[in-house]
Amino acid sequence: MNLDYLPVRIRYRFWAIYCVIFKSKDHWDVVLRQVAKQYGPVFTFWFGTRPQVMITDIDLGREAFRKNDMAASNMSNEKCQDVVSTDYGPQWEALRRVAHSAVHHEYFRRERLFAETIDIVKGKYIKHYDDYNESIERDFCDALISAKNDALRDGKESAPYLTDTNLSMAIFDIFLAGTDTTIMNFCDALISAKNDALRDGKESAPYLTDTNLSMAIFDIFLAGTDTSQHTFQWIVLLMSYYPEMQQKLRQEIESQIGDRMPTHEDRNRCHYVMAFIAETLRFRNVVPTGLPHKTLVDTKLDKYTIPKNMSVFVYQSIICRNDKDWQNSDEFKPERFIDSEGQFITTRPKAFIPFGVGRRVCLGEKLAIADLFLVLVRFLQSTQDYDIVLDSNGGIEYNPNTAENLGPSEYRIKLIKLTMIESNK
Numbered sequence: 001m002n003l004d005y006l007p008v009r010i011r012y013r014f015w016a017i018y019c020v021i022f023k024s025k026d027h028w029d030v031v032l033r034q035v036a037k038q039y040g041p042v043f044t045f046w047f048g049t050r051p052q053v054m055i056t057d058i059d060l061g062r063e064a065f066r067k068n069d070m071a072a073s074n075m076s077n078e079k080c081q082d083v084v085s086t087d088y089g090p091q092w093e094a095l096r097r098v099a100h101s102a103v104h105h106e107y108f109r110r111e112r113l114f115a116e117t118i119d120i121v122k123g124k125y126i127k128h129y130d131d132y133n134e135s136i137e138r139d140f141c142d143a144l145i146s147a148k149n150d151a152l153r154d155g156k157e158s159a160p161y162l163t164d165t166n167l168s169m170a171i172f173d174i175f176l177a178g179t180d181t182t183i184m185n186f187c188d189a190l191i192s193a194k195n196d197a198l199r200d201g202k203e204s205a206p207y208l209t210d211t212n213l214s215m216a217i218f219d220i221f222l223a224g225t226d227t228s229q230h231t232f233q234w235i236v237l238l239m240s241y242y243p244e245m246q247q248k249l250r251q252e253i254e255s256q257i258g259d260r261m262p263t264h265e266d267r268n269r270c271h272y273v274m275a276f277i278a279e280t281l282r283f284r285n286v287v288p289t290g291l292p293h294k295t296l297v298d299t300k301l302d303k304y305t306i307p308k309n310m311s312v313f314v315y316q317s318i319i320c321r322n323d324k325d326w327q328n329s330d331e332f333k334p335e336r337f338i339d340s341e342g343q344f345i346t347t348r349p350k351a352f353i354p355f356g357v358g359r360r361v362c363l364g365e366k367l368a369i370a371d372l373f374l375v376l377v378r379f380l381q382s383t384q385d386y387d388i389v390l391d392s393n394g395g396i397e398y399n400p401n402t403a404e405n406l407g408p409s410e411y412r413i414k415l416i417k418l419t420m421i422e423s424n425k
């Protein structure tokens with residue numbers, strides 16, 4: 001392997017971390033997997049001038065972040081004051097609690113918000129698509145570009161979000177363009193949590209300053225939008241890449257939900273949809289290394305001693321995709337999350353950690369899964385007369401040409417009306 005490396009700043013778009021990548025034609029995740037094979041389950045990796053400990057084994061990861069969770073529960077950037085970056089302690093606890101309550105509050109609004117969002121997409125794009133494509137199938141991107149041009153012409157705030165890369169982007173971009181109300185709701189929930197804490201003289205009250213609360217809002221969007229958006233890009237790519245799975249998704253939705261709006265409850269009856277989402281999170285993890293934690297004290301891990309103040313990563317994508325913990329780990333197989341009764345396995349396998357491990361585990365997990373479910377179901381319902389077909393040959397790998405994008409390489413899909421497929425047979 002070429003060890004001639006180059007310090008660059010990898011921008012997880014918002015989550016800026018400093019990193020070193022090898023000069024390699026492969027994505028850095030592929031390179032780090034090779035490094036892990038060579039150096040074993042715990043190794044030190046230099047990001048620029050800073051040593052970082054990488055853990056690539058689930059038992060050691062759990063030992064580090066669960067058993068020693070107090071020791072490894074700091075985040076490594078001590079300069080910021082938000083939930084994600086605040087060191088472990090009473091301020092983090094207070095912020096995490098109010099952010100969690102805002103996210104929980106948002107969860108109950110989601111069904112309507114997403115149903116409406118997808119219906120806007122349906123109304124605008126599918127209608128447009130039908131109007132202009134009576135005889136031949138056309139690229140869905142045409143509809144997208146035309147909608148983008150409308151938005152640009154009318155000077156709409158949403159215009160910058162209407163990128164023309166693919167449909168999945170569009171769905172989430174429209175969601176983003178509609179976030180004013182979501183931000184207001186989060187703000188309201190946070191302010192009322194602060195007022196409650198002040199009124200009740202809670203210990204957390206002094207930490208709930210306006211600056212800290214606005215940082216918490218920032219976190220909820222920073223940590224919650226790119227991650228969900230990229231995961232949805234993978235979902236659309238994978239169901240286009242595996243048409244037989246798309247059919248299974250459609251059949252289940254038709255038999256269990258039909259045309260009505262999906263609800264959170266429906267997750268209990270759509271076992272294949274849930275398995276498909278879980279397998280996407282396992283197979284193409286959008287936060288491959290997890291976030292950097294920092295040891296508060298010298299910490300013993302297996303035969304290693306990790307010194308105080310060392311950055312520690314649990315390398316999620318290696319743990320979610322290795323042949324020790326998963327059968328044929330490189331195969332995309334939603335069935336691995338379905339039991340012999342055909343039910344979605346709700347007890348998660350120990351190496352399924354797309355949302356992290358331990359005390360600092362993702363606080364938006366429940367919301368993220370709920371969102372992915374609602375958007376996927378409504379999207380498939382909205383396109384029930386079509387087949388979603390891949391219109392590019394990029395494969396299903398991480399985009400090797402960019403360090404920052406943990407989504408797939410750019411791809412194109414098109415919607416083909418089922419009647420056309422039938423008549424072409």
Ligand code: HEM
Binds near residue numbers: 354359
């Ligand atoms: C598919 C979607 C998502 C994925 C894969 C994901 C993944 C992660 C991961 C791996 C972490 C780091 C855990 C650790 O340090 O061990 C994290 C932290 C976090 N996530 Fe998520 N996340 C997603 C969606 C969301 C959403 C929707 C929200 C909020 C609405 C959110 C808010 C947060 C916050 C605030 C943290 C920091 C928690 C703390 O430090 O206490 N995430 N997420």
